[in-house]
Amino acid sequence: MGDAGFDMEACLAGVRRQEERAAADFVRELYPLVLRLVRSHLPRRASEEDLCQMVFIKILSNIGQYSGKAPIEHWVSRIAINTCLNALKAEGARPELRWSDLSVDQAALLEAVASNPDELDPAEGAASRDLVERMLGQLNARDRLVITMLHLEGYSMDDIRERTGWNIAAIKVRAFRARQKLKEIFYELTREGKL
Amino acid sequence: MKSTEKSLDRLLRTAGLYGAAGRGHAAGAEEEAPYGFATRAVAGWLAGAGAEARLQTLWFRRVFLCALAVMAATVGWSFKTDTTAPNEEMAIASYDASADLP
Numbered sequence: 001m002g003d004a005g006f007d008m009e010a011c012l013a014g015v016r017r018q019e020e021r022a023a024a025d026f027v028r029e030l031y032p033l034v035l036r037l038v039r040s041h042l043p044r045r046a047s048e049e050d051l052c053q054m055v056f057i058k059i060l061s062n063i064g065q066y067s068g069k070a071p072i073e074h075w076v077s078r079i080a081i082n083t084c085l086n087a088l089k090a091e092g093a094r095p096e097l098r099w100s101d102l103s104v105d106q107a108a109l110l111e112a113v114a115s116n117p118d119e120l121d122p123a124e125g126a127a128s129r130d131l132v133e134r135m136l137g138q139l140n141a142r143d144r145l146v147i148t149m150l151h152l153e154g155y156s157m158d159d160i161r162e163r164t165g166w167n168i169a170a171i172k173v174r175a176f177r178a179r180q181k182l183k184e185i186f187y188e189l190t191r192e193g194k195l
Numbered sequence: 196m197k198s199t200e201k202s203l204d205r206l207l208r209t210a211g212l213y214g215a216a217g218r219g220h221a222a223g224a225e226e227e228a229p230y231g232f233a234t235r236a237v238a239g240w241l242a243g244a245g246a247e248a249r250l251q252t253l254w255f256r257r258v259f260l261c262a263l264a265v266m267a268a269t270v271g272w273s274f275k276t277d278t279t280a281p282n283e284e285m286a287i288a289s290y291d292a293s294a295d296l297p
Binding site: 018020023024025027028031032035049052053056057060061109113114117119120121122124125126128129131132133151152153154179182183186187190 | 198199200201202203205206207208209210211212213226227228229232233234235236237239240241243
């Protein structure tokens with residue numbers, strides 16, 4: 001994270017005493033971590049800066065609940081992810097994704113992935129990510145979160161457990177169901193496109 | 196459905212290579228907080244903490260006033276019942292009547 005010589009313990013003590021300077025240092029130190037998480041789980045209509053600010057206000061307001069047993073980064077990650085999850089839930093249901101809703105690039109990519117057994121060109125990464133995110137938009141917030149962390153960001157089950165607070169069995173079940181739903185969406189899209 | 200599974204895997208792998216950090220941002224680069232962000236976040240926190248304390252004071256004051264009103268009403272009601280004690284003869288008669296019952 002940021003500054004190697006940063007004294008987190010002293011900073012936390014300052015935040016607990018409601019010292020503004022310590023709180024500002026704390027925010028600056030943890031900003032890259034929070035920003036990364038917020039970008040990964042950002043709802044469509046939300047601004048990443050607003051969501052980051054909301055996360056930091058929650059963290060600072062609840063700093064008294066941090067016991068110091070786990071690394072501060074894990075505790076902060078959990079709050080950031082839960083804040084994003086709540087924002088995603090608030091977005092509500094999305095309209096069904098149809099073949100005709102896809103852009104030309106997305107339709108071409110879907111055609112390529114459905115008809116060609118070879119790996120996709122890494123240059124297609126951006127288009128793949130866009131397409132996957134549109135498909136993920138059909139899932140509920142928790143399913144979307146688990147697929148993003150597991151398949152797109154390469155987190156292990158243990159990492160997800162530490163960052164969400166869910167138990168391993170629940171994560172496995174949710175990941176399986178979410179993947180089934182994603183497979184159905186993918187199948188429907190390819191069927192509609194007659195691929 | 197098996198081919199759907201494999202196609203989906205390929206799509207997820209390629210999307211994973213790109214990653215969230217790739218969306219117009221340099222992968223792996225640590226971005227500093229924008230100018231004034233830390234100040235805004237801290238101000239939001241302090242304003243929230245002050246508002247919470249004010250709300251709590253307001254809540255306790257309201258609860259205290261309600262408790263006081265209930266106490267006054269209870270004292271008033273008990274005083275009223277003491278001064279208008281039931282007719283003793285009637286009370287004895289109704290006790291006798293119930294004691295006579297088998």
